[in-house]
Amino acid sequence: MLAGPILASETYVFDAASPRRAELARTDLREGLGSWRLAWALARLDLRNRYRGSVIGPFWMTLSTALMIMGLGLLYSRLLGLSLADYLPHLTVSLVVWNVIAAMVTDACIAMTHAEGVIRQLRVPFTVHALRSVLRNGLTAAHSLPLILVIFVIFGHLPGPEALLAVPGLALLLANAFFASILLGMVCARFRDVGPIVANVMQLSFFLTPILWKPELLKDLAVWLPLNPFYAVLETIRGPLVEGGGAPLVWLAAVIYTLVLGAVSLAFFARFRGRLAFWV
């Protein structure tokens, strides 16, 4: 028989009169991010189970994105009067990144309810479940990212070193996905109507965000675009890859949105962490 502790923390004290919520939330975050190996293993399992028995597995996502780029590219470049070489790199980056954002937000809604069995039986940091949701979608996304490279090579659109700015952009996207998984995961566990509302918002946002169309087409109204948080985050990746860097205002907006989402989500997490086991 193996000796040794099963849980890292050996003393557990809870006093309902002074619940020390912030401290518990901090511990949860620290231990949760520390258990990234667990989150990674669970994310890989999720992916494997989702595509069990399928021949090309997650590459279905790649295939459907590729088909969508081809179809929409041919149609909308005509409708908008743009050349394919001008339009396709924009469409590819926007669509691929949007698919990542949309998948992460929709999945965030089930981040906690999906882990119901674990939450009610084992004492595991709740942040592990949020991290799992982010990693699961990150893994799926990694299968579509090569499409960007393929289109860039075909159309000879080779961005300069400023393309590296897309890396912090990607980091912002992941941070937002993590905070959204905590916040939406908990809110959706408590209020089961929020999931469908989020799905609707995402559908509408797809058309309101410059994905099929280019920001320039808005002419003088384009200055208002940074008010759309999806645009701000999308642009921190699209800008460096397609336009040779994004506008400073867009970066500022994206950072502010991330900080606000982070603050709201962590505050909510600290306040309601203890109730989650009763919600799922």
Next chain:
Amino acid sequence: MALIEAQGLRVEFPLYHLAARSLKKRLLARAAVRVRTDEANRVVVSALRDLNFRIESGERVALIGRNGAGKTTLLRSLAGIYEPVGGRLRIEGAIGSMIDPAAGMDQDSTGRENVRLRALYRNLSPADQAKLEEEVSEFAGLGEFMDVPIKGYSAGMAIRLAFALATAMQPQILLMDEWFMAGDAAFIGKAEARLAQLVSGADILVIATHDMNIVRRWCTRAIRLDAGRIVADGPPDQVVAEMMAEPS
């Protein structure tokens, strides 16, 4: 030294998705004792009400009582899963909970993969993970089935694996629900020996059970719960005798 101390421990279950108001009224009218509305006008079930007890090193405690008395809820609160709404809870010592055998198992993964997954849930080092794997596959005696997805297991095989996993490590405080008495005859003998070893190695045992033989054989103290309250706490013989004497 291990210790469990509860002062005024209170746990309430909110019934969130009780949408129909008429249903809510009916429930409230009928069972005014444990189902009530709280300050925020939500319907809550009082699962545990003002529990006070102190369990010290060396004690073997049986939780007894009818279905729905709050035994499993108390175990889960002690395991740190349900956060109390009132009172204080202090637990010193590494906890091992054997509440749900299938907790954290992935049905599509093989037995071996599930062992690795459990090692990650428990935050084990790679060396301990390898030890756990060896230990579990030897004790469960599943042979080649260790590499078959567990949804293809028979009920008995699933129990063997769950039991081997749950009992592979020696905790200081052992929380146990009475699911473990299943499996074939040969395995039960093996399982009992293992349990006896685990129980004697733990500083504190808390077990929820209906089986009075277990209470008499293993426990030094019995706590009887009824409708979320402690109605008796003392030596097993006395508490069990009192319960038997009561008309049910």
